[in-house]
Every structure is written in C-alpha cells, then in structure tokens.
Amino acid sequence: MLKSFRSLAFRNVGMLPALIVLAAAVQLATRVYTGEGRFLTAQNLSIVAQQAAINIVLGAGMTFVILTGGIDLSVGSMLAAAAVVSMLTSIDHGSLGIAAGLLTGLALGLGNGSLVAFLRLPPFIVTLGSLTAVRGLARLIGNDTTIANPDLAFDFLGNGSITLIPGLFAIPWLAALALAVIIVSWFVLRRTVLGTWIYAVGGNAAAARLSGVPVWVVLLFVYAVSGLLAGLGGVMSAARLYAANGQQLGQSYELDAIAAVILGGTSFVGGIGSIWGTLIGALIIAVLSNGLILVGVSDVWQMIVKGLVIVGAVALDRYRLRGGARG
Amino acid sequence: MRGISKTFAGTQVLRDVDLALHGGEIHALMGENGAGKSTLMKILSGALRADPGSEIRLLGRRVVIDGPRRARALGIAIVHQELALALNLSVTETLFLGRELSRAGLLDRRAMRSRCQALLERLGARFTTDATVAGLSIADRQLVEVARALLAESRILIMDEPTTALSTCETDRLFALLRDLRDAGLALIYISHRMAEVSLLADRVSVLRDGRRVGVLQGEAIDARSIVQLMVGRDIASFYKRTQTQRRQDSALLEARNIGDGRRVHGCSFSVHAGEVLGLAGMVGSGRTELARLVYGADARLSGEVLLCGQSLPGSDPKHSIRAGLAYLTEDRAGLGLYLEMSVSDNINIGVIGADARMGGLLDRRRARERSAAAIANLHIRAPSPAVPVQALSGGNQQKVLLSRWLQTRPRVLILDEPTRGVDIGAKAEIYHIIDELARAGVGLLVISSELPEIVGISDRVLVMREGAIAGELTGQAIMQQSIVALATSSAAPRIH
Numbered sequence: 001m002l003k004s005f006r007s008l009a010f011r012n013v014g015m016l017p018a019l020i021v022l023a024a025a026v027q028l029a030t031r032v033y034t035g036e037g038r039f040l041t042a043q044n045l046s047i048v049a050q051q052a053a054i055n056i057v058l059g060a061g062m063t064f065v066i067l068t069g070g071i072d073l074s075v076g077s078m079l080a081a082a083a084v085v086s087m088l089t090s091i092d093h094g095s096l097g098i099a100a101g102l103l104t105g106l107a108l109g110l111g112n113g114s115l116v117a118f119l120r121l122p123p124f125i126v127t128l129g130s131l132t133a134v135r136g137l138a139r140l141i142g143n144d145t146t147i148a149n150p151d152l153a154f155d156f157l158g159n160g161s162i163t164l165i166p167g168l169f170a171i172p173w174l175a176a177l178a179l180a181v182i183i184v185s186w187f188v189l190r191r192t193v194l195g196t197w198i199y200a201v202g203g204n205a206a207a208a209r210l211s212g213v214p215v216w217v218v219l220l221f222v223y224a225v226s227g228l229l230a231g232l233g234g235v236m237s238a239a240r241l242y243a244a245n246g247q248q249l250g251q252s253y254e255l256d257a258i259a260a261v262i263l264g265g266t267s268f269v270g271g272i273g274s275i276w277g278t279l280i281g282a283l284i285i286a287v288l289s290n291g292l293i294l295v296g297v298s299d300v301w302q303m304i305v306k307g308l309v310i311v312g313a314v315a316l317d318r319y320r321l322r323g324g325a326r327g
Numbered sequence: 328m329r330g331i332s333k334t335f336a337g338t339q340v341l342r343d344v345d346l347a348l349h350g351g352e353i354h355a356l357m358g359e360n361g362a363g364k365s366t367l368m369k370i371l372s373g374a375l376r377a378d379p380g381s382e383i384r385l386l387g388r389r390v391v392i393d394g395p396r397r398a399r400a401l402g403i404a405i406v407h408q409e410l411a412l413a414l415n416l417s418v419t420e421t422l423f424l425g426r427e428l429s430r431a432g433l434l435d436r437r438a439m440r441s442r443c444q445a446l447l448e449r450l451g452a453r454f455t456t457d458a459t460v461a462g463l464s465i466a467d468r469q470l471v472e473v474a475r476a477l478l479a480e481s482r483i484l485i486m487d488e489p490t491t492a493l494s495t496c497e498t499d500r501l502f503a504l505l506r507d508l509r510d511a512g513l514a515l516i517y518i519s520h521r522m523a524e525v526s527l528l529a530d531r532v533s534v535l536r537d538g539r540r541v542g543v544l545q546g547e548a549i550d551a552r553s554i555v556q557l558m559v560g561r562d563i564a565s566f567y568k569r570t571q572t573q574r575r576q577d578s579a580l581l582e583a584r585n586i587g588d589g590r591r592v593h594g595c596s597f598s599v600h601a602g603e604v605l606g607l608a609g610m611v612g613s614g615r616t617e618l619a620r621l622v623y624g625a626d627a628r629l630s631g632e633v634l635l636c637g638q639s640l641p642g643s644d645p646k647h648s649i650r651a652g653l654a655y656l657t658e659d660r661a662g663l664g665l666y667l668e669m670s671v672s673d674n675i676n677i678g679v680i681g682a683d684a685r686m687g688g689l690l691d692r693r694r695a696r697e698r699s700a701a702a703i704a705n706l707h708i709r710a711p712s713p714a715v716p717v718q719a720l721s722g723g724n725q726q727k728v729l730l731s732r733w734l735q736t737r738p739r740v741l742i743l744d745e746p747t748r749g750v751d752i753g754a755k756a757e758i759y760h761i762i763d764e765l766a767r768a769g770v771g772l773l774v775i776s777s778e779l780p781e782i783v784g785i786s787d788r789v790l791v792m793r794e795g796a797i798a799g800e801l802t803g804q805a806i807m808q809q810s811i812v813a814l815a816t817s818s819a820a821p822r823i824h
Contacts, residue, residue: 190690191689191690191692192684192688192689192690193680193681193684193688193689193690194688195690196673196677196680196690199666199669199673200666200669200673200677203666203667203668203669204662204663204665204666204667206662206663207657207662207663207664207665207666208666209625209645210625210645210655210657210663210664211645211649211677211678211732212644212645212646212648212649212650212678212681213677214646271666271668271669272668
C-alpha cells in the first residue's frame with residue numbers, strides 16, 4: 001500500500017521540482033543582476049500570483065478538454081467576448097456583470113460542445129472556427145471600441161484582497177478565485193463519477209462507449225466548463241482593467257493555457273494528467289515571465305526564452321518518464 | 328542463450344535460463360504468463376538487456392544485443408502478439424517501413440510492390456499490396472507482420488502467439504510456411520498456448536515456470552499432458568470441467584430474432600437460456616463478432632429485434648443493454664475494452680460507478696475499493712496493487728479485469744467474445760471455472776471462440792455461423808470439432824484440426 005502511494009506520488013510530482021528550481025534560479029539571477037533578491041518578496045509574489053491567475057483559470061478549463069483528447073483554441077476569444085458583455089452589463093446593472101460574463105462564456109462553450117458531441121466534428125476545427133467567429137462577436141458587441149467603467153461594482157475582484165490574518169496576510173481576490181477553481185476542478189475530476197468518465201473518454205473513447213459511458217454528456221460538459229471558465233477569466237480581466245476591448249483582449253491566451261496544461265504533464269492524446277500539474281505549469285510560465293522582467297530582459301527576448309523553456313521542460317519530462325518505463 | 332537473468336525493479340523475472348537454438352528447427356517456448364517467456368524474447372530481440380552475468384552466443388561467438396536494430400542486424404526478427412501497425416499505411420508501405428527500396432534517390436515502388444506481391448502469394452494472403460492496413464481484419468494484419476519479418480530474411484524468427492486470430496486454413500498455411508523456413512535452415516522460436524499446435528509443429532519444446540527453465544522436451548516426448556505438467560507444476564485433469572447443469576427449458580433469457588445489418592449479418596435468430604453456455608463458432612470473418620455487437624447494441628441494427636427477459640432492447644446504445652442485464656466482453660481487449668493507463672481498480676469499476684454514485688455524482692471510493700478487492704480475490708487476478716495501470720498486467724490478468732468489470736454489472740446474459748485469446752493455461756482454466764459457476768448461478772452465456780477444443784469443451788449447445796448467417800446448431804453428443812468445421816465451411820470433407 002505504501003509502495004504504491006509512493007510510486008503514484010512520484011508520477012504526480014512531475015514538474016514541481018522544475019518550478020522550485022526555476023524559482024531559486026530567478027531569485028539568484030535577480031540577486032546577481034540587480035544586487036538584491038527581488039523575486040521572493042511578498043509584494044512580488046503577490047504580483048506573480050495575480051498575473052498567473054487568469055491563465056490558471058483558463059488552464060483549468062483547458063485541462064478538462066485536453067483530458068478527453070480534445071482541444072479548445074477559442075478560450076481567448078471567449079474571454080474577450082465575456083469581458084465585453086460583463087463591462088456593458090456593469091454600466092447599468094453593476095454586479096450583474098459577473099453573471100453576464102459567466103453566462104456568456106457558458107453559452108459559447110456549449111456551442112463548441114454541441115458541435116463536438118453531437119455532430120462529431122473534430123475539436124481542433126470547431127474551436128479554430130469559433131476562435132475567429134467569437135472574436136468577431138466580441139468586437140460586434142462592443143461596437144469595436146473599448147468599453148470602460150471607472151465605477152465598476154466588482155472591481156475588488158481584480159484589485160482587492162481577502163484579509164486572512166489582519167495586518168499580516170492577505171490573498172488577492174484573483175489568486176483566491178484561481179485557487180478555488182483548481183480545488184473545485186480537482187474535486188470534480190477525482191471525486192465524481194463524471195471525472196472518471198472524463199478520463200475514460202480520453203483514454204479510450206471506443207471502450208467508453210461500449211462500457212455504457214454517455215460520451216456525449218462528457219464532451220458537452222468539458223467544453224461547457226472551458227467556456228464557463230473563459231467567462232470567469234473575462235470577468236476577472238474586466239475587473240482588473242476597468243475596461244474591455246473586443247479586439248485586443250485575450251489575444252493568444254489560449255496558447256498560454258495550452259502551454260500550462262502540457263507543461264503540467266497532461267498528455268495531448270488524453271486520458272493522462274492532473275489539475276495540479278496545470279497549476280504548476282501556469283506558475284512556471286508566470287515565474288519565468290516575472291523573472292525575465294525583474295532581470296531586465298527585453299520584451300522580444302522574453303518570448304523566445306519562454307517558448308524554448310516550454311519545449312525544453314516538456315522534453316525533459318517525457319525523457320524522464322520514458323526512461324523509467326524501459327527499466 | 329546461457330544463464331540469462333533479468334531483474335525488474337526488485338523482482339527477478341528470469342532466473343538463470345538457458346536456451347539453445349539450432350538452425351533448422353522449430354523450438355516452442357511455453358509457460359504461463361508471468362513465467363518469463365516474453366521477457367526472454369524481448370532480451371533476444373533487443374528490447375531489453377539482460378542482467379550482467381548473462382551470455383548470448385550466436386554461431387559460437389559472443390554477441391551483445393543492445394537494441395532492436397542490433398538484433399535485426401544480427402538476423403533476429405520477432406513478430407509480436409499485440410500488433411503495432413500504422414493503420415493508415417498500405418500493405419506495401421508497411422512491409423518496407425524503414426527499409427524502403429530506392430532507385431537513384433527515389434522510391435522504387437514497382438520493385439517494392441512486386442516483392443510484396445511475391446511474399447503475399449507465398450503466405451496465401453487474400454488482400455492486395457495496395458490495401459490499407461486499417462481495412463484489414465486482425466488475422467490479415469498478422470500476416471502483414473509475418474511478411475514484414477520474412478522480408479528481412481532473418482536467421483532467427485520469433486513468433487509470439489501468431490495464430491490467435493488466424494482461421495484454420497490460414498493457420499495450416501502458416502505452418503506449411505514455417506516448415507519450409509525450417510527446412511531452409513532458419514531457426515524458429517514459437518511461443519504459443521495452444522497445445523495442439525505445439526505438438527504438431529515443434530521439434531523441441533522448452534518450458535518456463537516462474538522465471539526458470541523447468542524442462543526441455545524433444546520429439547516423441549512432446550505431448551500435451553507433459554507440457555502442462557511442467558508449466559503448472561501439477562496435473563490438470565478435466566480442463567474444461569463442465570458440470571452438467573439442468574438447463575431450464577422454459578426460461579429463454581435472451582431472444583434474438585432476424586438480426587441483420589444488411590452487410591455482414593443476415594437474418595440470424597437464436598435464444599440463450601438460463602444456466603446455458605451457448606457456443607458460437609465459425610470461421611474468422613463469418614460474422615460472429617458483428618452479430619454479438621448488433622445484439623448488444625454497439626452497432627445499429629437494420630432488421631430484427633432483441634428481447635431480454637421479455638423486454639425489448641432498443642439496440643441503439645450499449646447503456647440500455649447494460650441496464651437491462653446484458654453485458655458484452657469484446658475480443659479486442661486492448662483496443663475496445665480496457666483503459667490501459669487507468670488503474671486496475673478503475674477498470675473494474677467503470678461500469679458501476681454511475682449506479683454507486685452518492686449525492687448525484689460523487690464517487691463512492693470505499694465501495695469501489697471493496698469491489699476491486701473482491702474481484703481480484705475471486706478471479707485470482709495477479710496484480711502488484713489495484714492502483715497500478717492495467718497495462719502492466721499480463722494478458723490473462725487483463726482479461727480477468729475486463730471480465731470482472733462486466734460481472735460487477737450483475738448481468739443476466741453475458742456475451743464473451745474470444746474470452747481466452749492470448750491467455751495462459753492457468754488463467755484459461757480459471758476463466759472456464761468462472762463460466763461454469765456463472766452458468767450454475769443461472770446466467771445465460773454466449774461464448775464466441777475460434778478454438779475448437781474450447782467450444783466443444785464448454786458448450787451445451789453450439790451455433791455455427793457461415794458468411795453472416797447461422798448455418799446450423801449442434802447439441803449434446805453431436806458437438807464435435809469435425810461437425811463444427813463441416814458446418815462452418817460447408818465442405819464435404821471436414822478437416823480434423
């Protein structure tokens with residue numbers, strides 16, 4: 001019993017060592033380049049957490065989808081559309097903007113899901129199409145302008161903190177939301193029947209059907225979740241920026257989300273992976289970006305380094321896994 | 328091979344095994360799954376390296392086989408049991424994969440196609456060189472794998488359970504081919520669980536048990552009883568063990584009428600009674616699996632209806648069948664049955680987690696643990712722990728996992744499609760015992776099998792299919808291998824296999 005737990009833990013610890021090493025390296029680099037360790041300060045860590053938050057939320061939704069062997073390329077666009085709807089609603093209806101954003105995401109996600117589950121269209125193609133169409137929708141709803149609301153009723157979500165220990169420790173709302181999403185996602189994936197069905201459909205869709213698993217329910221669910229969480233991301237983004245622009249917001253967010261999921265150890269073909277891996281993957285990306293900024297690396301180089309690190313990290317992880325299997 | 332040992336993560340899988348292979352012989356390698364046959368062959372074919380202290384000599388010279396390519400270069404080829412073919416390639420492309428012929432830098436398709444054609448004719452294949460692998464049956468894909476190994480003109484050819492998916496005539500042709508290769512000087516290692524084949528084909532038999540070589544039989548000494556005794560360490564009498572159950576005539580649990588899909592199956596009608604084992608025999612391609620799938624609801628029916636305990640099954644979704652009490656164990660357990668990366672426990676429980684669920688969706692993990700513990704104990708599933716991925720188990724144990732999944736759903740009628748394919752002797756006996764127990768408990772069983780001794784041994788009645796229709800029914804004393812083959816082929820002179 002203990003031996004199996006240890007081997008399972010070893011399988012799941014995945015990229016955590018990489019994250020720790022990266023954090024240590026960044027701290028060291030800032031000390032070398034700027035004279036003091038700027039990374040591991042409460043203020044900076046808070047910034048990192050907030051910057052990672054939206055990607056974590058999108059990554060969680062993406063995890064559900066990739067676990068079934070699918071993909072959702074439209075999360076960035078869905079986030080933008082939801083943010084615009086959220087802002088527009090908030091002007092006259094205040095906090096109802098939150099619900100509006102969430103519902104927008106959910107509806108768009110259900111659209112994706114219906115095409116995949118019922119018409120059996122390949123997810124890559126479906127979400128590629130909605131990536132463009134929904135972007136257009138976002139622009140349309142916002143009249144192709146930036147919708148701003150300086151008196152945003154729910155701006156605390158994007159800028160405030162929850163005080164846990166008065167005077168000492170407060171967690172930013174963005175981070176708290178991201179963490180809550182991870183925990184709920186973990187619960188659904190690991191503790192519910194639906195979660196097991198998700199892994200089954202990703203592992204062997206044909207076998208799932210033969211065993212009586214309602215495959216269409218699973219597919220519809222994961223794309224709806226992805227949409228809903230993109231909607232949440234939109235609300236969080238709107239709350240943070242006090243504004244939303246249908247064209248510019250959320251560009252390439254899906255790539256960061258996918259990178260977080262894959263870095264976290266979830267397999268592209270489905271059936272293998274965990275939500276904690278996605279959390280670590282998103283943190284790796286955020287820490288890396290933050291580190292490069294602190295050290296003073298120019299914007300251009302940041303993109304190159306980020307891309308290479310993602311490829312390198314995944315290659316290392318796969319090599320390690322394959323080496324273990326061969327004995 | 329001398330003194331071969333292999334240790335995997337603390338478990339010694341092979342202990343000091345010796346194997347001497349001569350040119351111009353067919354050397355059978357037998358043993359239960361887990362005895363170490365696959366490991367030994369993986370070492371020989373380069374997929375694994377033996378522990379230090381092991382020695383392999385080829386033609387008297389010591390060799391080190393450090394990878395599959397080296398093995399191939401030395402002239403060692405292996406045809407695996409679980410086929411690994413890219414489904415989208417043509418037969419010619421598959422044959423020459425990695426060894427393409429080229430002329431002046433361009434692919435020499437004509438040369439490849441003609442060599443491929445020659446090989447296919449030699450094997451008696453019924454498909455063309457341009458056929459796509461995806462469109463071939465498992466039996467035909469096997470032949471492609473064999474052809475691929477032959478193409479490399481190896482000195483040593485290892486065949487791992489090659490006949491599990493081959494029909495009688497295809498098997499005969501393969502045997503004739505193997506004998507030809509042997510007479511030409513090739514050394515063949517033949518791994519199989521089928522006694523009849525080994526007795527017919529092998530010049531020598533090495534038997535492994537628990538990682539050790541326990542015996543080598545030669546020539547006249549090769550007979551089923553001695554082999555089984557060496558393999559299991561005890562004498563297995565009454566292998567199929569059919570207790571005579573009183574078949575309740577009145578209670579037809581499953582009634583299928585006029586089942587057809589317009590393509591592979593036409594107008595089949597049959598019934599399964601409580602406590603009965605109904606065997607379904609026929610040549611490969613006669614439509615047995617297709618019929619089972621139509622009855623179960625995995626494929627859409629064009630005609631016919633299915634009644635389970637009097638209740639009509641809609642036949643559009645397996646879910647309804649499961650709920651009504653009909654379960655189906657697929658013949659392709661890796662492709663269609665098991666979730667290879669999920670744990671043993673998950674694979675066992677997947678059918679019932681919905682029914683077990685608490686509060687509308689939460690997993691009942693305690694129940695799941697209890698179920699898998701009980702299943703592992705009852706079916707003697709050998710697994711390091713219920714949490715390991717099921718792909719780590721041997722074929723026989725994987726099959727038991729799949730079977731226990733279906734047993735969890737408490738079926739009234741159970742369809743078993745090739746339940747002992749790729750399963751070792753010990754596990755086979757256990758599966759027959761389980762079938763017997765289920766029948767005694769009143770479950771109706773439909774067993775599809777290509778192994779004639781098996782069908783004859785366990786069935787109360789036998790239906791024989793031919794070209795998509797039921798050609799005949801045999802009961803009681805009339806159930807014999809010859810009569811089954813006669814019905815399956817409609818030939819006047821039955822071949823005794």
